[in-house]
Amino acid sequence: MVNSSSSYLGRLAPSPTGLLHLGHARTFWIAQQRALAAGGRLLLRNDDLDTDRCRPDCVAAMLEDLRWLGLNWDEPLLTQSERLPRYRAALAQLHAAGLIFPCQHSRRELAEASVSAPHEGAAGDEPLYPPAFRPALGAPLPPLDAAGWALNWRFRVPDGEVLAFDDGLCGPQAATAGRDFGDFLVWRKDGVPSYQLACAVDDAELAITEVVRGADLIRSTFRQLLVIRALGYEAPAYCHCALVLDAQGERLAKRHDALALRTLRAQGCTPAEVLARF
Numbered sequence: 001m002v003n004s005s006s007s008y009l010g011r012l013a014p015s016p017t018g019l020l021h022l023g024h025a026r027t028f029w030i031a032q033q034r035a036l037a038a039g040g041r042l043l044l045r046n047d048d049l050d051t052d053r054c055r056p057d058c059v060a061a062m063l064e065d066l067r068w069l070g071l072n073w074d075e076p077l078l079t080q081s082e083r084l085p086r087y088r089a090a091l092a093q094l095h096a097a098g099l100i101f102p103c104q105h106s107r108r109e110l111a112e113a114s115v116s117a118p119h120e121g122a123a124g125d126e127p128l129y130p131p132a133f134r135p136a137l138g139a140p141l142p143p144l145d146a147a148g149w150a151l152n153w154r155f156r157v158p159d160g161e162v163l164a165f166d167d168g169l170c171g172p173q174a175a176t177a178g179r180d181f182g183d184f185l186v187w188r189k190d191g192v193p194s195y196q197l198a199c200a201v202d203d204a205e206l207a208i209t210e211v212v213r214g215a216d217l218i219r220s221t222f223r224q225l226l227v228i229r230a231l232g233y234e235a236p237a238y239c240h241c242a243l244v245l246d247a248q249g250e251r252l253a254k255r256h257d258a259l260a261l262r263t264l265r266a267q268g269c270t271p272a273e274v275l276a277r278f
């Protein structure tokens with residue numbers, strides 16, 4: 001698969017929060033096909049930062065299911081929880097540039113004061129951050145000392161700016177900061193970065209050239225583009241794959257054990273039969 005003259009570098013980024021299902025299989029298969037077509041390489045990233053939802057036993061299951069399906073990636077496996085110093089450095093850079101602010105409001109206060117974004121996706125994307133909760137622009141920030149690292153920090157989005165990218169599968173995409181998405185979480189007071197920050201840092205620092213992932217993350221892409229730009233990196237290209245739906249038309253979730261790769265395999269399904277289902 002490796003062609004040293006190709007600069008294509010993709011990644012598979014599953015979260016070990018449950019068993020991989022048909023939807024993951026489809027997205028990861030497309031990612032591998034695109035890497036193969038470009039004669040490039042693929043990395044595997046274990047998105048294990050959400051300590052409330054990630055389960056260590058799911059990591060081994062995830063790797064086994066991916067191998068069973070016929071996916072190949074370059075070693076070593078990247079594990080986000082081992083990259084915390086990188087995310088801290090990125091947060092410090094955003095802090096020095098005055099692009100973030102601390103948010104001490106509880107989840108409940110936020111939910112009560114938030115307005116929904118106009119096209120809020122069924123994926124339960126985060127609601128718009130209430131502008132009234134924003135500190136004044138240029139107000140001094142608390143330092144990133146022991147107390148500072150134990151705060152929730154948000155990225156202040158450039159209100160009114162239209163962000164756009166040309167998706168390799170879904171075509172041109174655009175969203176207006178402050179209208180379609182608001183100030184988003186980059187650091188959690190329990191000492192871990194948000195998905196948006198960690199993903200942006202990894203894609204940028206590892207010089208990923210193309211991100212292939214589910215269409216539920218299109219809006220996240222606009223947030224990540226802002227972080228990547230703020231950190232001074234070039235953005236990768238993006239391809240968002242249509243989600244696989246269940247018989248009721250709902251997107252698959254890790255609770256859909258009937259469509260988990262493991263279940264299909266236990267029922268005697270071969271990888272080729274799984275791939276033939278989409």
Ligand code: GLU
Binds near residue numbers: 012
């Ligand atoms: N780990 C994320 C998820 O499973 C995907 C991250 C990404 O591909 O950017 O939803």
